[in-house]
Amino acid sequence: MRLLVTGGLGYVGSFAARHLAGAGHEVTILDDLSTGHRRAAGKLPVVIADCRDVATVSGVLSHHRIEAVLHFAGLSLVGASVADPAAYYAANVGGSLGLLEAMRRAGVDRIVFSSSAAVYGNPSTQPIPESAPLAPMNPYGRSKAMVEGILRDAAAAGQVRAACLRYFNAAGASRSGDLGEDHHPETHLIPRLLAAAREGQEFTVHGKDYATPDGTAVRDYIHVEDLAEAHARALTLLEKTPFTALNLGTGRGYSVLEVLQTAETLLGKKIRSKFGARRSGDPDTLVASTNECKKTMNWSPINSNIEVILKSSILWHSNNVRS
16 A cells, blocks of 8 residues: 555654555654654655645645555653643644644545553543543643544544544564664653663652552553554554554553663663652553454464563664763
8 A cells, every 4th residue: 555654754654664665655844843853764755844834735645646544643641732732733633633634635435543551540440441431631632632533523424434443551672673762852751761871870650659559650661663564454454444442561560660760671780760759641441452453454463472572772872872
């Protein structure tokens, strides 16, 4: 298929673009370079544009005769969304609306949307099934839920066929060590932890009063290469049903302290750490129920053991101290 990957220079988007191209699809990347890295595209064609630039995006869709869009573009930091919610609604909701209008003009009606477990908020049921109420507790999660609602309505109106993939904590790097997580500034647990270990700095654990066994937040970590394969499989869902929303996770959660201790074992050294204040908008536990994705698209993660994730991240960070 001829595919457009928005946000394809970012972390998850770049892995998906590479994986899709490797599977034989014709991939074009669209990115505004606000957080992505040009080198992540490799040899794939790149158009620098914002999804809200409807005329440019519709022109790209038409020029490349795009058949389906995988939409990763947007902002993704919970804390930043709490501090500046308008920016998140503008980028995530406004960008998605602009993309949908561009798709309408170009006659493209298939889209796979990069959603998030943040749409669930702090649910009472763990692991979380897709049937759980959507109750996001921060602007980032609300922006994702809003886009899901827009796509659901557009699908009901016969305007698009959409698959929304609610993935949990993307983590890890390529096995070759040439592609990984590179945010500026970095807020995600594993790269922050490895940077502290490498530089001999004290690592801050945000919060010790969560309603979890050891008091630190529990998350379901999924290897980014598993996510890329899931997005490829989701393309087939667009032929079967006008709208689907699926969790992408492992069904197994790890606390911050468990990740810290596993990293220490793999690195063979103690990482100095301290407790800090918990971050606003962070739920206690987010662990996916994986029954639906197994049943609907015969997908299960194969790289998402926490040791595999950390080993790949250690390799990436040892090769790429700072770009």
